[in-house]
Amino acid sequence: MTEARKIVIAKRFEGEPKVTDFRVETERLPALQDGQMLCETRYISVDPYQRLSRIVESRAPGYAAGQYVVGFWGWRDRTVVTLADTGSDILPPMLVPDYGDLPMSLSLGVFGMPGATAYFGLLDICDPKPGETLVVSGAAGAVGSIVGQIARIKGCKVIGIAGSDAKVNWLKEELGFDEAINYKTSDVEKAVAAAAPSGVDAYFDNVGGALSQAVLSNMRPRGRVCLCGSISTYNQESVPTASVAETQVQDRQLRMEWIKMSSRWGRRDVAFAEMAQWIREGKLKYRETVTDGFEKTPQAFVGLMKGENFGKAVVKV
Template sequence: MVKAKVFVYQRRFDGWPKEGDLKLVEEELPPVKNGEFLAEAVYLSVDPYSRVFSSRLPLGAPFLGYQIAKVLESKNPKFPIGRHVFGYFGWRTHTVVKDEPSGMFPPPVLVPEWKDVPLSYFLGVLGMTGNTAYFGVLEICQPKKGDVVLVSAAAGGVGSVAGQIFKIKGCTVIGLVGTEEKGKWLVNELGFDNFINYKTADLDKALSEVAPKGIDCYFDTVGGHITNTVLSHMNEFGRIGICGTISSANEDNETSAPFNLSHIVGKQIKMEGFTVLRWPNRQSEGMVQNHKWIQEGRLKTRETVTEGFENAFKAFLDLFLGNNIGKAVVEI
C-alpha cells in the first residue's frame, strides 16, 4: 500500500496565506486499476494562481498545483514505468492518475526526453510558465520591432521569459522589479534595456525617465496601483496583455485597484486578459520554440529551488513576498 503526503486545503484563506490554512496529511492510495498509473512527484510548482483559484476549491481537497512526476507503476501503455509526466495532481507526493482532464485542467502528458535541459525546466520555461509568456507575448501583445515594452514582475517565472521574447522580437524592454538584484540580473544577463525598482522609485517619474516616448505594450502580471500608474504612460493604440493580478491576490476586495479608464478610451488602448489554457492544442509549439531559443542562447532561465515537500508552503508564501528569482519550484 502506497502512502502519499498531501497538503489539503484546511481553512479558507483570509488575506495572506497563513500556517494552518493548509494541513499536511498522509493518505493511503488505492491500487492502480486498468487505464491508471502511479506517479511519484519529483518537482512541484508553486504558483500565484493557486491563491487566486482557491475560492473555487472545496475545503479538504488537495491544494492546487502541478508537478513533474515519475511513473512508478502503470496499467496504461501510454505512460510507461520510468517516464516522467506533467500533471495537475495538486500538492501531493504520490498520485494514482487517470488519463483524463481534472476539472478545468488538462490530462497528464509525458515529459519529452530531452537530455540537454534539467527536468525542472518543464515546470518553468518549458512548461506552463514558458507557454504563458510565449502565447501572451506573441498572441495577445503582438509585438512589433521597435515597440517600447514594459513587463511587470519581470524577474519572475513568466515575466523573465516574456521580456526575453519581446527582446527576440526587436523591442526595447523595461522590467518592473522589487529589488536591485533582480533588476541587475535582467539587464546584465537577460538583455533587458532597463529596469525600475517599483518598491523604491517614484514609478510615475521613473517611467517618464526610462520611457520618455511612452509605452507601446504592457505585459501585466501584477495589476493594481502599478497598472493604474502605467496607464497614463501608454501610447495611442497601445496594447496591454493582462496575464495576472498578483498585487491583489491576497486582498478580499479586488476592487481596490481602480483603473483610470479614460486613458483606455482616449488613447484607444486594447487591453485583453488571457490564460495559457486558451491554447490547449498548441502547448508543444511554445515548448519546442522556447527550447530552440534556449539552445540558441537567446533565452535564459533561472529557478529558485526549495528543498523538501514539507517546505512547499514557505515557497508559496515567498512568491507574494518577492523572495523568488525566476521560476519557483520545490524539489521533493
C-alpha cells in the same frame, strides 16, 4: 497499500498566506484500476497546482512506468491519477519529452505553463515589433523574465518592473533588459515616463492594481496590453476598489486581452521548440529558485508571494 503525503489548507488565509495555514496529512492510495497510474512526485511547481512526477506503475493507455509526466494534482508526494478525471478545463497529463542536457524541471517553467503563457501572451496579444517599447511587470518571475527576453529577441526596447534592487540588477546585467524599475522604491509612473519618453507600445501585465494603472498612464495611442495576472490583489481581504482603466483605454484606444493559456496549449510544441533553440543559442536564459523537501512547499509558496523567487519557483521533492 501505498501511503502518500499531501499538504492541505488547515486554516483559511487571512491576508497573506502563512506557513501555519497548511498541514501535512497522510493518505492511503487504492490499488490501480484500468485507466489509472501511480505517480511519484519529483518537482512541485509553486503556483500552487502543478507537479512533475515519475510514473511508478500504469494501467493507463499511453502512459508507461518510468516516464515523467506533468499534471495538476495538488501538493502530494504520490498519487493515483485517473485519466478520465482530468475534466474539460484541466489539461490532461503531459508526458515530458527528452530535453537532452536541459533539466526536466523546465517542464514546469520555460517548457511548461509559464513559458507557454509568456510566449503566446507576448506574441499573440502584445504583438511586439522591432523598435517598439514594451513594459513587463513581475519581470523577474517565471512568466515575466521570459516575456522580457523574447521581446528583446523581437527587437523591442524592454522595461521590467520588479520588487528589489537585486532583481533590477539581474534583469539589466544578466537578462539584457534595457531598463528596470524597483516598484517598491520608485514612483512607477514617473520612472516609466523617464524610461520611455515616447510612450509604451505594449504592456504585459502580471500584477494588476495601482502599479498597472501607472503603466497604462504611459501608453501610446493604440497600445496593446496582455492581461496575464493580478498578483498584487490576490491576498486582499476585501474586494478591490474598482480602478479607472476605462479612462486610459478610451483616451488611448488601447486593446486589452486576457491570455487564456489553456486555449493555446495545443500549440505548445511550437513555442517550446523555438524557446529551446533560443536557449541553446544563448539568447534566452532561465533561472529556477529551488526549495528542497516536500514539507517545505508552504514556505516556498509563502516566499513566492513575498517575491523571494528569481525566475521559476519549484520544490524538489
